Amino acid sequence: xxxxxxxxxxxxxxxxxxxxxxxxxxxxxxxxxxxxxxxxxxxxxxxxxxxxxxxxxxxxxxxxxxxxxxxxxxxxxxxxxxxxxxxxxxxxxxxxxxxxxxxxxxxxxxxxxxxxxxxxxxxxxxxxxxxxxxxxxxxxxxxxxxxxxxxxxxxxxxxxxxxxxxxxxxxxxxxxxxxxxxxxxxxxxxxxxxxxxxxxxxxxxxxxxxxxxxxxxxxxxxxxxxxxxxxxxxxxxxxxxxxxxxxxxxxxxxxxxxxxxxxxxxxxxxxxxxxxxxxxxxxxxxxxxxxxxxxxxxxxxxxxxxxxxxxxxxxxxxxxxxxxxxxxxxxxxxxxxxxxxxxxxxxxxxxxxxxxxxxxxxxxxxxxxxxxxxxxxxxxxxxxxxxxxxxxxxxxxxxxxxxxxxxxxxxxxxxxxxxxxxxxxxxxxxxxxxxxxxxxxxxxxxxxxxx
Amino acid sequence: xxxxxxxxxxxxxxxxxxxxxxxxxxxxxxxxxxxxxxxxxxxxxxxxxxxxxxxxxxxxxxxxxxxxxxxxxxxxxxxxxxxxxxxxxxxxxxxxxxxxxxxxxxxxxxxxxxxxxxxxxxxxxxxxxxxxxxxxxxxxxxxxxxxxxxxxxxxxxxxxxxxxxxxx
Numbered sequence: 001x002x003x004x005x006x007x008x009x010x011x012x013x014x015x016x017x018x019x020x021x022x023x024x025x026x027x028x029x030x031x032x033x034x035x036x037x038x039x040x041x042x043x044x045x046x047x048x049x050x051x052x053x054x055x056x057x058x059x060x061x062x063x064x065x066x067x068x069x070x071x072x073x074x075x076x077x078x079x080x081x082x083x084x085x086x087x088x089x090x091x092x093x094x095x096x097x098x099x100x101x102x103x104x105x106x107x108x109x110x111x112x113x114x115x116x117x118x119x120x121x122x123x124x125x126x127x128x129x130x131x132x133x134x135x136x137x138x139x140x141x142x143x144x145x146x147x148x149x150x151x152x153x154x155x156x157x158x159x160x161x162x163x164x165x166x167x168x169x170x171x172x173x174x175x176x177x178x179x180x181x182x183x184x185x186x187x188x189x190x191x192x193x194x195x196x197x198x199x200x201x202x203x204x205x206x207x208x209x210x211x212x213x214x215x216x217x218x219x220x221x222x223x224x225x226x227x228x229x230x231x232x233x234x235x236x237x238x239x240x241x242x243x244x245x246x247x248x249x250x251x252x253x254x255x256x257x258x259x260x261x262x263x264x265x266x267x268x269x270x271x272x273x274x275x276x277x278x279x280x281x282x283x284x285x286x287x288x289x290x291x292x293x294x295x296x297x298x299x300x301x302x303x304x305x306x307x308x309x310x311x312x313x314x315x316x317x318x319x320x321x322x323x324x325x326x327x328x329x330x331x332x333x334x335x336x337x338x339x340x341x342x343x344x345x346x347x348x349x350x351x352x353x354x355x356x357x358x359x360x361x362x363x364x365x366x367x368x369x370x371x372x373x374x375x376x377x378x379x380x381x382x383x384x385x386x387x388x389x390x391x392x393x394x395x396x397x398x399x400x401x402x403x404x405x406x407x408x409x410x411x412x413x414x415x416x417x418x419x420x421x422x423x424x425x426x427x428x429x430x431x432x433x434x435x436x437x438x439x440x441x442x443x444x445x446x447x448x449x450x451x
Numbered sequence: 452x453x454x455x456x457x458x459x460x461x462x463x464x465x466x467x468x469x470x471x472x473x474x475x476x477x478x479x480x481x482x483x484x485x486x487x488x489x490x491x492x493x494x495x496x497x498x499x500x501x502x503x504x505x506x507x508x509x510x511x512x513x514x515x516x517x518x519x520x521x522x523x524x525x526x527x528x529x530x531x532x533x534x535x536x537x538x539x540x541x542x543x544x545x546x547x548x549x550x551x552x553x554x555x556x557x558x559x560x561x562x563x564x565x566x567x568x569x570x571x572x573x574x575x576x577x578x579x580x581x582x583x584x585x586x587x588x589x590x591x592x593x594x595x596x597x598x599x600x601x602x603x604x605x606x607x608x609x610x611x612x613x614x615x616x617x618x619x
Contacts, residue, residue, distance in 0.1 A: 013598045014567040016548045021467040021568035025459055026475060033454050033482050040483045343512065360488065 101258045102127040102150070102237060105267075109257055113154060121156035125222075125237070125257070132268040146231070146266055148224040148259065159215040224259075231266050235259040303391045303398075305445060308438035315442050321348035326375055326418065326427055331446035333439065349373055351443070370436035371443065375418065376428050393444050412437040414444060454482055457499065460569065461506045467564030468510040468557070477513055481506040503579045507561050514557040551601040559594035566591055 102109060107127040113120055128149030226235070237259045305311075317334030325346035332338065332351045341347040342358035350356045352369030389400040398416040416427040431440040461481055465474035485502045552560065558580070565576040566587075577587035 009599050009602055010595045012602075013548060013552070013563070013595060016552065017467055017563045017567045020471075021463040021564060023463055023466050023471060023474075025462055029462070029475065029478075030455055030458050033458060033479050036479055037454060037482050037486045040486050357488075359484075 103258060103260055103264065105129050113156065113160075120158050120160040121154060124153040124155070126151040126153075127259075130267045146226055146228060146268060148226060150222045150224070150237070152222045154218040156215045156217065228266075231260075231264075232262055234262050303393055303441075303444070305441035306438050311438035311442055314439060318446070320446075323348040323373060325349075326373060327450040328373070328427065329448040329450070330373060330443060331448075332371075332443055336439075345374075351439075370431065371440045372428075372430045374428055376426050377424075394447060394449065396449075398444075412440065414440070453498070457502055458482075461502065464503070464506055464564055464569055465510055467568040468507070468560045469513050470553075473513060477506065477509050481509050484509070500575075500578050503565075504581055507565070507579055510561065511557040514560075548598070548602070551598055554601070555594055555597060558590055559597065562587060562590045563594050 101107060102125060105127055108124060110122055110124045113123045128151060131147040131149065133145075133147070224237075235258075237257045314333035314335065318331050319334050320329055320331040321338055322329050323346050330338075330348055330351075333353075336351055336353055337355050338348050339345065339350045339356040339358040339361075345358045345361070349372060350358065350361065350369045351371040351373075354369070356369050389402075390397060391400060392398070393414065393416055396416050398414050401413045401415070412431045414427075414429040416429070418425045418427055429440055429444060431437040458478065462474055462478045465477040465481075469477055481502060485505055488505075552563075555563075561580060562576060565571045565579050566573065571579065573587050573591070574584050576591075577584045580587060580590075582590075
């Protein structure tokens with residue numbers, strides 16, 4: 001199932017891409033690869049490689065079971081059986097701030113638009129209507145969808161280099177059926193080519209995706225393409241940006257707003273290009289965000305690692321390594337490991353009790369270890385209600401940021417200026433888990449900056 | 452067994468992103484890297500997605516490492532394309548798409564190859580690129596927009612396909 005190219009130029013490009021990939025494997029290539037693989041040592045055996053010799057038998061049994069199961073499904077009578085029991089209404093964990101509700105057409109919310117220096121303006125979101133479809137518009141993934149229209153306005157009051165903004169929506173899901181939300185599943189937002197729709201001429205799409213706008217005011221439609229099944233869940237509009245795979249560059253204000261309730265009927269209105277959502281509505285002031293404090297400390301606090309006997313024991317024997325990228329020597333527990341350099345990840349960036357493979361992390365295939373050190377060119381994030389502290393780490397003044405359980409990020413982070421410019425490059429040290437904090441702080445105590 | 456099962460798809464994918472001359476090396480590297488790291492794969496059922504992602508990342512790394520003077524779509528790439536009159540006479544309009552496509556970033560090439568070349572859905576494409584669905588969509592839109600911008604100056608008011616139709 002592929003997206004439909006929207007113009008004949010797109011069609012031509014798609015055809016060209018397909019043609020470049022319509023190739024046959026070179027002769028003997030598979031044999032070459034198998035020889036190469038056979039000559040490559042594997043780090044350790046997996047549970048399924050141990051069962052390798054039995055794979056054909058297992059596959060045969062599995063295939064038989066699958067055929068039987070599919071047969072049962074195909075032969076089973078449709079729409080027979082007791083009606084489904086209603087599940088308890090979940091208590092959302094993505095609780096929006098008071099008043100951050102966009103469930104009715106005309107609802108308006110306002111929130112701070114943030115960058116590293118604080119608030120640079122205001123974002124206003126006005127709830128529009130729900131639509132079943134648009135004239136001549138084929139859903140991107142050809143699935144059963146409906147659409148929720150929002151009108152978004154960015155009003156900067158100063159220039160910013162912030163790249164904004166990637167909007168998503170989330171489901172609150174009660175996996176256990178016990179009335180408590182277990183998980184918030186996130187899905188991307190469908191940006192529609194509505195500029196080709198009559199009446200949407202002034203609505204550039206995608207509207208807010210990955211742009212830098214300086215101090216330019218911006219407004220237009222943001223249309224969420226929602227699968228029909230999403231109507232069975234409470235939905236939240238979530239603001240976020242930054243990609244995990246490209247490095248942890250931004251802290252995301254978890255600016256969720258309740259978009260619709262699961263019990264609400266899908267309020268689909270017919271497509272009418274002249275009927276835009278009412279611009280009326282009572283703006284609800286949003287709670288202010290906490291932002292990074294001034295780089296000039298008002299009072300120097302004392303940096304004292306939290307009391308932790310186990311962490312102290314870990315530091316009875318230590319080892320150290322040089323992170324050449326940061327220009328710092330890092331001392332860490334003798335029983336812990338660090339990484340070797342891989343691509344643009346310097347050696348001595350990640351630390352943990354288990355062996356660390358930077359290649360896996362680089363490829364987005366491995367979890368981040370308990371403690372990470374890396375450089376960010378400047379602070380570009382904004383934070384919602386964190387706990388800030390300014391305190392000296394060595395001869396530098398750092399920010400310590402502690403996240404609470406209800407926030408998107410977790411753990412403790414330190415931001416330490418690498419130069420005299422407090423807005424310049426920063427060493428970002430992260431204890432991704434609460435119990436990594438004590439070790440991280442003991443490492444910071446022993447941190448040596450190269451002269 | 453796994454090599455036979457996935458070699459063709461991965462080789463085609465690498466052809467679509469880095470070109471046929473380097474695709475063989477990329478594919479081989481993908482399999483050896485996957486073999487080395489296989490014990491770290493937590494969910495063996497997700498092997499196809501996992502190895503596809505490794506292949507995409509290998510291609511991206513290769514393109515970054517071998518980045519020569521990039522082809523500017525706004526300047527160099529367009530200048531290399533035939534003028535409007537020449538274009539009408541072009542036997543194969545695709546001759547102008549190749550240079551423009553090679554000017555795309557690794558991410559944009561990848562999204563086109565995964566979505567159009569391998570026929571993956573947007574969510575599967577997003578998974579292979581390890582990005583959100585919204586990001587995959589925006590990258591696809593951006594890639595197509597760049598290609599439109601690169602091709603349409605040659606054919607003001609019309610599309611390449613329109614031009615082809617006219618020329619026939």
